Amino acid sequence: MVDLSTRLGDHPLQTVLVAACGTVGSVVDFARTAVLEAYGAAVAKSVSAEPWAGRPAPRVAPAGEGMLNGIGIQNPGIDAWRAEVGGRLRTLDVEVWGSAVGHHVPDFAVVASGLEAAGVGAVEVNLSCPNLDGGPMYALDAGAAASVVKEVAAAVTVPIGAKLSPNAVDVAGIAAAVVDAGASWVVLGNTVWGAGFDVETRRPKLSGVVGGYSGAPIKPIALRCVWEVAQALPGVPIVGCGGVRTGEDVVEFLLAGASAVGVGTAHFAEPRVGPRLLAEITAYCERHGVARIEELIGAAVPW
Numbered sequence: 001m002v003d004l005s006t007r008l009g010d011h012p013l014q015t016v017l018v019a020a021c022g023t024v025g026s027v028v029d030f031a032r033t034a035v036l037e038a039y040g041a042a043v044a045k046s047v048s049a050e051p052w053a054g055r056p057a058p059r060v061a062p063a064g065e066g067m068l069n070g071i072g073i074q075n076p077g078i079d080a081w082r083a084e085v086g087g088r089l090r091t092l093d094v095e096v097w098g099s100a101v102g103h104h105v106p107d108f109a110v111v112a113s114g115l116e117a118a119g120v121g122a123v124e125v126n127l128s129c130p131n132l133d134g135g136p137m138y139a140l141d142a143g144a145a146a147s148v149v150k151e152v153a154a155a156v157t158v159p160i161g162a163k164l165s166p167n168a169v170d171v172a173g174i175a176a177a178v179v180d181a182g183a184s185w186v187v188l189g190n191t192v193w194g195a196g197f198d199v200e201t202r203r204p205k206l207s208g209v210v211g212g213y214s215g216a217p218i219k220p221i222a223l224r225c226v227w228e229v230a231q232a233l234p235g236v237p238i239v240g241c242g243g244v245r246t247g248e249d250v251v252e253f254l255l256a257g258a259s260a261v262g263v264g265t266a267h268f269a270e271p272r273v274g275p276r277l278l279a280e281i282t283a284y285c286e287r288h289g290v291a292r293i294e295e296l297i298g299a300a301v302p303w
């Protein structure tokens with residue numbers, strides 16, 4: 001029997017899998033089709049202080065082996081979110097994390113306190129949305145990212161995961177800044193900027209033209225981010241995320257230095273992917289004499 005549990009610092013997770021934000025709705029709805037016990041945590045769709053309408057259609061499009069999305073984080077705002085799903089989170093067979101998003105630094109803290117009051121086990125700070133205070137996307141700027149995390153850390157007692165962007169040039173520098181500001185772990189990472197065009201209609205595949213690229217093709221980019229941060233900041237817990245489709249993909253992220261691994265786009269093709277991934281991870285561990293999944297964290301063998 002392989003032990004598939006893990007920890008992010010001193011925060012225990014029942015399995016190494018995390019259902020990634022934006023791909024499992026509010027988790028409450030996902031519970032109807034998925035097997036929640038397969039995950040160590042499931043992250044509810046990002047929420048802002050006020051309702052956001054999101055971008056007009058088209059907002060998602062297939063792109064090779066991956067997908068483009070430009071949803072614009074449509075959400076009802078924290079008050080409506082709490083009224084709709086808040087009381088139901090503790091009834092689920094998985095720890096639910098909330099995800100806070102905002103256009104201005106103080107918004108994040110407002111959302112994070114609402115998420116904590118609703119009973120989430122941790123708050124992910126989604127630093128990958130535009131910063132309307134005049135700077136670039138928070139996750140591209142160490143100072144801006146740190147100021148958001150600092151506000152959130154002052155507002156909640158649950159652990160904070162800082163969700164970073166593979167579009168940052170110096171992802172390890174940003175990770176150092178957010179940990180210094182109070183993040184308990186980093187999530188690496190969000191989608192990669194991308195675009196696509198329909199050659200028959202000549203229209204962009206997304207109404208906003210540029211959106212987030214996710215799925216299998218981004219796995220090497222996410223692995224590179226995990227590796228860089230694990231090398232630069234040993235001891236900082238990492239949730240790897242990007243392109244996971246198989247148990248061996250999960251093992252790759254662990255070897256690179258992640259302590260837990262997010263699964264996102266794979267849910268759209270296979271909502272019950274969780275138990276399959278756990279079976280494949282277990283088979284790998286049995287083949288390699290691994291009794292505890294944590295033995296694989298950072299266990300890549302150097303040349």
Ligand SMILES: Cc1cc2nc3c(=O)[nH]c(=O)nc-3n(C[C@H](O)[C@H](O)[C@H](O)COP(=O)(O)O)c2cc1C
Pocket residue numbers: 020021022023045046060067069071073099126163189190191213214215216218241242243244262263264265266
């Ligand atoms: C349709 C869609 C919506 C997403 N919405 C969010 C979101 O609201 N907040 C967030 O932090 N990440 C969001 N993500 C990013 C995923 O959580 C994940 O980081 C990314 O897709 C990479 O993982 P994957 O290749 O396994 O999908 C979204 C991804 C997709 C495909």
